[in-house]
Amino acid sequence: MNICSYVYFISLLFSAFAEKGKKMTKENVPSFLHLTAAQARELAKRMPEEETLYELADLYKMFADSTRVRILSALRVQELCVLDLAALLGISQSALSHQLRILKQAKLIKCRREGKIICYSLADEHVESIFRQGLDHVQE
Amino acid sequence: MNICSYVYFISLLFSAFAEKGKKMTKENVPSFLHLTAAQARELAKRMPEEETLYELADLYKMFADSTRVRILSALRVQELCVLDLAALLGISQSALSHQLRILKQAKLIKCRREGKIICYSLADEHVESIFRQGLDHVQE
DNA sequence: ACTATATATGAACATTTGTTCATATGTTTA
DNA sequence: TAAACATATGAACAAATGTTCATATATAGT
Numbered sequence: 001m002n003i004c005s006y007v008y009f010i011s012l013l014f015s016a017f018a019e020k021g022k023k024m025t026k027e028n029v030p031s032f033l034h035l036t037a038a039q040a041r042e043l044a045k046r047m048p049e050e051e052t053l054y055e056l057a058d059l060y061k062m063f064a065d066s067t068r069v070r071i072l073s074a075l076r077v078q079e080l081c082v083l084d085l086a087a088l089l090g091i092s093q094s095a096l097s098h099q100l101r102i103l104k105q106a107k108l109i110k111c112r113r114e115g116k117i118i119c120y121s122l123a124d125e126h127v128e129s130i131f132r133q134g135l136d137h138v139q140e
Numbered sequence: 141m142n143i144c145s146y147v148y149f150i151s152l153l154f155s156a157f158a159e160k161g162k163k164m165t166k167e168n169v170p171s172f173l174h175l176t177a178a179q180a181r182e183l184a185k186r187m188p189e190e191e192t193l194y195e196l197a198d199l200y201k202m203f204a205d206s207t208r209v210r211i212l213s214a215l216r217v218q219e220l221c222v223l224d225l226a227a228l229l230g231i232s233q234s235a236l237s238h239q240l241r242i243l244k245q246a247k248l249i250k251c252r253r254e255g256k257i258i259c260y261s262l263a264d265e266h267v268e269s270i271f272r273q274g275l276d277h278v279q280e
Numbered sequence: 281a282c283t284a285t286a287t288a289t290g291a292a293c294a295t296t297t298g299t300t301c302a303t304a305t306g307t308t309t310a
Numbered sequence: 311t312a313a314a315c316a317t318a319t320g321a322a323c324a325a326a327t328g329t330t331c332a333t334a335t336a337t338a339g340t
Binding site: 044047055056057063064080084126130137 | 174175180183184186187188190192193194195196197199200201203204205206208209210213214216217218220221223224227228257266269270271273274275276277278279
Binding site: 096 | 314316318319
């Protein structure tokens with residue numbers, strides 16, 4: 001957990017005490033918070049780094065658009081070139097190309113050139129497992 | 141795969157043939173597409189339903205915002221009431237409440253009332269497993 | 281019943297995001 | 311080397327999303 005959030009949290013504790021004219025002791029907390037300071041520290045320690053959580057959100061952002069999900073879903077089956085993919089999904093070449101770039105930057109897909117055409121495929125097994133995990137949840 | 145996309149795809153095949161003054165045969169395809177019609181049908185069959193893919197994108201949308209990821213990350217550790225959570229994460233009560241509603245509607249978290257306060261927690265094991273899956277990928 | 285506390289929500293606003301359109305880049309073939 | 315083909319990309323626009331501010335609802339305590 002980021003030090004900023006924690007500092008903010010602690011400052012809230014102090015100001016809450018100040019408002020009520022109470023003295024803050026190490027393991028005591030203001031009434032509007034139901035966690036003790038010690039519990040809050042413990043909780044914060046058990047959370048991943050703030051930075052990691054931002055990266056996690058960024059990863060899931062890639063799967064958070066139906067066009068990208070459909071692209072990944074097709075590439076799960078087989079490698080495809082841009083025009084085939086566009087025709088298959090019924091979207092414009094431009095829109096697809098923009099999304100392919102985004103997915104490529106996120107390292108979820110890779111591509112190789114074969115003459116005039118460029119073939120895209122999933123980058124690795126991890127992508128497949130993330131996809132399947134979500135699919136399991138959606139399909140109950 | 142949605143019938144609409146497939147119909148669109150087939151229509152593209154036909155128009156491509158028409159433009160070139162060729163006749164379209166069952167298993168032949170225009171040169172700008174590297175898939176045969178049969179391959180395209182095969183591929184489409186192996187993809188989940190279009191509707192399922194939209195639901196999948198919606199599911200991942202929940203994890204695609206850093207505030208929501210941080211909320212879920214805290215609730216993984218323990219049940220928390222709104223004000224504790226807001227203080228812990230350093231966000232306003234209002235912003236948090238809006239996000240809690242979104243997560244609740246998506247059935248990723250649940251809540252129970254205890255007097256004045258309302259305690260939130262993760263809805264089920266699936267949420268934890270989706271979270272962990274993404275975390276594994278991010279942390280390499 | 282009145283006040284304080286805890287949470288929820290509607291509207292306005294700013295930001296982000298995805299698509300389209302026009303055009304650029306890069307590769308093959310005539 | 312010119313033309314055709316396959317893909318990429320910048321800019322403009324529209325739509326979706328998250329936060330803030332003000333206020334509403336609901337419960338507990340006096």
